[in-house]
Amino acid sequence: MTASAIDRSGARDHGAPRARARAPRVVRVALAGCGTVGASLVTLIRRQRALFEARHGVTFELVRILVRDPAKERGVVLPRHLLTTSMDDFLRTDADVVVEAIGGFDPAERVVREALAAGRHVVTANKALIAAHGPALQRLADDQGASLQFEAAVGGGVPVVRTLRGELGGHGVRTITGILNGTTNFLLTAVAEGTRFADALRDAQARGFAEADPSRDLNGLDAADKIRILAWLAWGVDPSTLDVRVEPLPADPDPLAALAKARDGVLKYLAGAVRGDDGTVRAWVRPVIIPRDHALAAVRDEENAVHIDSESLGLLRLQGRGAGGSATASAVLGDLLGAVR
Ligand SMILES: NC(=O)c1ccc[n+]([C@@H]2O[C@H](COP(=O)([O-])OP(=O)(O)OC[C@H]3O[C@@H](n4cnc5c(N)ncnc54)[C@H](OP(=O)(O)O)[C@@H]3O)[C@@H](O)[C@H]2O)c1
Structure with missing residues (x-):
């Protein structure tokens, strides 16, 4: 030795x-x-x-x-x-x-x-x-x-760009689904635990998880930019012309969150993209009620997560801190x- x-x-x-x-x-x-x-x-x-x-x-x-x-x-x-x-x-x-x-x-x-x-x-x-x-x-x-x-x-901090640019990119990615906006996930986590949305937003702004003007987070345009980038890396589509169907969070998400709870589910703000057999790519951002035992339901606070389904690897899950300086x-x-x- x-x-x-x-x-x-x-x-x-x-x-x-x-x-x-x-x-x-x-x-x-x-x-x-x-x-x-x-x-x-x-x-x-x-x-x-x-x-x-x-x-x-x-x-x-x-x-x-x-x-x-x-x-x-x-x-x-x-x-x-x-x-x-x-x-x-x-x-x-x-x-x-x-x-x-x-x-x-x-x-x-x-x-x-x-x-x-x-x-x-x-x-x-x-x-x-x-x-x-x-x-x-x-x-x-x-x-x-x-x-x-x-x-x-x-x-x-979630290494999704590296993953798609590397060995996964262009090798049979079928769908991408994820929580790509840390601010709205922080807000919806608080709402699911009983905080009113307006109070959660004030708290998030005070703690630096939401900007003074959070409109691009709440109206889905921030997540739309991100899913465009991922679709470009996965399939080579031009991100600037990819049509993303964006449904904003409701101005008051409390009733939808209450409905999710009544159905034993969780309200999440998701983004996704899928390539059809004919090669066309469809992308979307929308609030979705998912089952409480779904993997994305466990993504809390400002965390982000991306699930990539590909022919070579099946389902790959990446999750981690999606926002904040460090x-x-x-x-x-x-x-x-x-x-x-
Ligand atoms: N914050 C996050 O959690 C996060 C997460 C992922 C990605 N990003 C991205 O990271 C980038 C930076 O975000 P940030 O949160 O760090 O923004 P920020 O806190 O607002 O900082 C922006 C910086 O840019 C400087 N600046 C703005 N306009 C300028 C100009 N005309 N000339 C010279 N300097 C100028 C500002 O200077 P002064 O300080 O002198 O005003 C400030 O230092 C953005 O693209 C954002 O989308 C941020």
């Missing part, structure tokens, strides 16, 4: 990667947006530094952070010289990877397009942008020899590593 196979406590090393003798490769990261996701990413990069150096031989160095208000309190200490409000300054920064954590289209789309056009790898958490322009951005990335990663855009930032960090590999 070699000395390196035994740690100081005398326990055996069961194959954990050994510390690398060589200096880690420095990867320069420019971060656009430092709100819930961006600030959590900064914290995570700092916390995981030693692990990433030892295990992967890389260290992530933040070289520029684009924000609107440099004086804002963000819960993380940021050297002032890293912050900029100038898009031109940000885009000129020599970075290996650009992380886009602004959201929406303007100016997030410009950040992503210009970074890819300059041959930089891009990691984004932006579902609206990927649902609208994913294929075109992917072509741009491919043309430039850059990598476009967007795990955090669907399912927060779960989303952990998906972004995984993408950073994927990008530089």
